[in-house]
Amino acid sequence: MTKTVAHIEKVLEVANSTSAAALSRLAASWRRSAERHGLDPGEHRGPRRLEGTHLCERLGAFEKLMTVAAPRLDNLYSLVGQSGCAVLLTDDDGVVLDQRISAADTAVFEAWGLCVGADWSERHEGTNGIGTCLAEQRRVIIHRDEHFYARNTAMSCIDAPIYGAEGQIMAALDVSSARADQTEAFNRLIGAQVAQTARAIEEANFRAAFEKARIVVAESDDAEAATLLAVDDHDLIIGATREARRVFGFDPLGALAPRPANDVLGRADGPTGFEKAERAAVIRALTRAGGNVSEAARQLGIGRATLYRRMKRLGLDQT
Structure with missing residues (x-):
């Protein structure tokens, strides 16, 4: 049995178990992906992408957030970029708005659909760092075979939510890695920095929203x-x-x-x-x-x- 087949069978077995979903957040997300969103863990298609006018409208709606976030994305990338990681900012639907990726890694991340305009919501991509962070409104680390889709199990995703000035969830900050030797311990270290950066973006956005106060x-x-x-x-x-x-x-x-x-x-x-x-x-x-x-x-x-x-x-x- 190949690793891909084994992963698909494991996901479906867990997703069909109500007891597993009650005991594990990961299992609950796999169950949502299969039952609520009707996804198949063996699906080969790539992520849905917004392009043209639809993408321009989305970017325009989040222009202020992207402006205050940009220098903080740069700082985060300066810490993790050399280790084969990409830094991504999404909107509240999981659509990638901005990214920091090295030239050497661009082709790999593009092939995986980690690029501007890609929709990484849980309803389209199943359990993944961005989508599950937004669905559960909490920090998450989805490491390799914790992803729902078998085609996503080569990556590790570390995410934190960003809340808007009126208390609403408005974005997710993601660090994704293409390294085969990425460890869970290293993910936790990155996770702390991602959470700190998300908080800095949230604070900067709030100050910009109340610049006269x-x-x-x-x-x-x-x-x-x-x-x-x-x-x-x-x-x-x-x-x-x-x-x-x-x-x-x-x-x-x-x-x-x-x-x-x-x-x-x-x-x-x-x-x-x-x-x-x-x-x-x-x-x-x-x-x-x-x-x-x-x-x-x-x-x-x-x-x-x-x-x-x-x-x-x-x-x-x-x-």
Whole structure:
């Protein structure tokens, strides 16, 4: 029995087992691929690809995300590119928007369908790093024969989700490897860097969405999540990342209804994580400005009178 046939039989056996799906996330994904999406693990066709006008429209819709993500994709590629890895950014449907691949590896990844315009959603490609990351909205590593399709078992895929400014999942960050000697231990090391880069993209996208607001980093028990609040000149919270919404009990999705920061965070029990972060930001600005309130206000992007009010509220005097 060939490895391909053995893989196909194993996937179908597991996919048909309800008990296996209940015990394993991988088995559950294989079952979704076979039952919900009607896929055959022995299928030979390549990934579906968007081209022409359809691809241009997709790229245009995600132009802002691609702009803020580009330098972070470059940084990630500088760390993993020499080891035979490709870096890909997809939209929330699993369509590849941008990529970083060495010239020497381009032909291999193109043959596998890891290229701009390719649709790697779970509904079309079965269990894979990009599609399963988006379907389950979590970090995943799909290593070689964990893929649903037998034709994808030569690759390893390491992915992390990226959430938008309104809490919605909007993209996946993927590192895929063509190396036959890629180990699971190495995948885990790459996975940590992928998660860190995804968080950096999420933070940069949130800051761009609220470029006129003050961005405050709040405390969270999840060190891998971006926990940011956008506060306007009236001290109203007007935006929050997905993790910040969870921490403060806001609606998980959609535009945030403005609310006074003090009403949400309170002061009865002493400074909150938000207030400590705000106080630190004001102190840093005053220190950089040598105590000059007008200069500190300019650095913070607020008016001098507004800064005086905040200093008073935070218990800071001019000295």
